[in-house]
Every structure is written in C-alpha cells, then in structure tokens.
Amino acid sequence: MQLNNARILLTGATGGLGQALALALAEQGAALLLAGRDPARLADCVVGLGGNVQSLCADLTHPEAIETTAAAAREFGVNVLINNAGINAFGLYESQNWSAIQQVIMTNLLAPMQLTHALLPWLKAQEKAAIVNIGSTFGSLPFPGFTAYSSAKAGLRGFSQALRRELADSAVEVVHVAPRTIATALNSDAVNALNRDLGNHADTPQAVARQIVQALHTGRGERHFGFPERLFAWLNGCAPGLIDQGLKAKLAIVKRHAAQR
Numbered sequence: 001m002q003l004n005n006a007r008i009l010l011t012g013a014t015g016g017l018g019q020a021l022a023l024a025l026a027e028q029g030a031a032l033l034l035a036g037r038d039p040a041r042l043a044d045c046v047v048g049l050g051g052n053v054q055s056l057c058a059d060l061t062h063p064e065a066i067e068t069t070a071a072a073a074r075e076f077g078v079n080v081l082i083n084n085a086g087i088n089a090f091g092l093y094e095s096q097n098w099s100a101i102q103q104v105i106m107t108n109l110l111a112p113m114q115l116t117h118a119l120l121p122w123l124k125a126q127e128k129a130a131i132v133n134i135g136s137t138f139g140s141l142p143f144p145g146f147t148a149y150s151s152a153k154a155g156l157r158g159f160s161q162a163l164r165r166e167l168a169d170s171a172v173e174v175v176h177v178a179p180r181t182i183a184t185a186l187n188s189d190a191v192n193a194l195n196r197d198l199g200n201h202a203d204t205p206q207a208v209a210r211q212i213v214q215a216l217h218t219g220r221g222e223r224h225f226g227f228p229e230r231l232f233a234w235l236n237g238c239a240p241g242l243i244d245q246g247l248k249a250k251l252a253i254v255k256r257h258a259a260q261r
C-alpha cells in the first residue's frame with residue numbers, strides 16, 4: 001500500500017504507540033483522522049503533527065460512538081483503518097471484577113470488530129484499502145495474569161485471519177501485527193516490574209511504529225515482532241504443553257507481582 005495518498009483512521013492516537021504511529025504515518029505523507037477519548041491530548045497530537053490531520057473524540061466501547069466515528073471516517077474519505085486503541089488489566093482472573101474483564105474484551109476485541117463492520121462496505125468501495133489490527137504476542141502466547149487481555153488479543157488474531165480470508169477476492173488487505181512489550185503507559189508499574197523479573201525486553205513505540213508502517217507497505221498479513229517471543233508464540237501453536245510447563249515455572253513470579261498491583 002502506498003502511504004503518501006492514504007487516508008487513515010487511527011484509533012488510540014493519543015497513546016504511546018498511537019502517537020509514534022501518527023508521526024511515522026504523517027512522515028510518509030498520509031492524511032490522518034486521529035481518534036482518542038481525551039480532547040486536550042488529541043489537540044496536542046494534532047498540533048504536533050501539522051499537515052493534513054483531523055481528530056475526533058470517541059469512547060469506542062459505546063455503540064453510538066462507533067457510528068459517529070464511522071460517519072466521520074467516511075466523510076474524511078478513509079481507505080485505511082488502524083484499530084490500535086487498547087487497554088490492559090493485569091491480575092489473576094478470579095480476583096478481577098467482571099466489569100474490568102468486560103471492558104478489556106469490549107475495548108480490545110468488540111470495538112475493533114464493530115468499527116470494522118461499520119466501515120467495511122465503505123472500504124470495499126475504495127480502489128485500495130486496508131484494515132490493520134494491533135494485536136499482541138499474548139494473542140498467540142496467552143499468559144498467566146493477562147487472561148482477559150490474552151483472550152481479547154487471541155480473538156482479534158482470529159478475527160483478522162478469518163476476515164482476511166473472507167476478503168481475499170477484494171481490494172481490502174487485512175493486516176494483523178503482534179508486538180511484544182512496548183514501553184508505554186499501557187503497562188502499570190506492576191507489569192513493568194514483572195517484565196524486569198522475567199527478563200522481558202520492551203521495544204520503543206517508535207521502533208514498533210516503523211515495523212507497522214513497513215507491514216502496511218508490504219501488505220503481509222501477519223507480523224509478529226520480537227525474538228524469542230515470535231518463536232514461543234509459534235511453539236505454543238505446535239506444542240502448547242511445552243509452553244504450559246515453561247510458564248508453570250514462572251507462575252510464582254506472576255502471582256507475586258499480581259498481588260502487588
């Protein structure tokens with residue numbers, strides 16, 4: 001996909017990865033419609049980028065906001081939708097309240113599915129279009145302490161793959177990218193401490209944004225970032241029992257940090 005004449009709706013544009021991605025896409029000459037929940041942070045993002053950038057405020061867990069966002073995207077003339085907005089909730093599943101679990105599923109899975117559904121007829125009518133879903137390593141390597149988040153991201157991966165296969169005879173590409181840990185505010189202090197104890201590497205949002213731009217350029221449907229995370233995600237698909245054993249050995253560490261959140 002050529003990005004210099006792309007018109008892109010980017011959700012979660014006020015976040016760590018969203019801001020880096022907005023900058024990387026603007027540098028490629030793309031026109032941007034930035035979506036987020038906080039008007040002040042959105043305004044700062046627009047000013048920082050200059051050029052052909054507009055914004056809209058929407059909480060995507062509200063069905064009416066999906067409609068407003070889709071209408072604004074059609075008016076803007078989008079041909080690329082990037083479902084980037086997301087939240088995390090670290091903790092043992094049984095200790096989390098149901099509304100927090102629901103919020104994770106709604107934000108990371110149902111909102112991207114619903115926004116895609118609302119925009120699909122429009123995207124199919126474009127000469128060239130793309131849907132980019134920002135997943136996570138945890139979507140292929142579900143992790144203790146991140147049960148709701150892993151479930152949502154695994155769902156997003158399945159959604160992306162099924163939709164890509166359904167749209168194989170259309171001009172709409174479906175790209176699913178799965179970053180490992182990124183140094184952003186998504187991760188609480190407890191998650192950062194856990195990652196340090198587990199020796200997990202955190203990428204910068206700028207490095208991940210560059211890889212996403214490259215994925216858009218090449219149109220390769222599946223991209224998993226980072227080694228050895230990519231290897232473990234693959235191994236989980238072939239021999240999940242091995243990953244069960246490996247993660248059982250780390251469970252005490254996960255539980256210790258989950259108790260401190």
Ligand SMILES: NC(=O)c1ccc[n+]([C@@H]2O[C@H](COP(=O)([O-])OP(=O)(O)OC[C@H]3O[C@@H](n4cnc5c(N)ncnc54)[C@H](OP(=O)(O)O)[C@@H]3O)[C@@H](O)[C@H]2O)c1
Nearest residue numbers: 012014015016017037038059060084085086181182184186
């Ligand atoms: N950070 C990581 O370690 C990591 C690793 C792999 C994948 N990812 C994925 O990367 C994506 C971006 O995450 P990030 O690290 O940039 O997180 P972040 O800095 O916390 O940003 C999250 C963004 O999502 C928006 N958002 C959250 N809930 C929303 C809602 N209900 N409606 C609309 N927007 C909402 C936030 O808007 P507000 O400004 O209004 O809060 C913010 O713009 C997510 O999909 C995440 O799952 C992150």
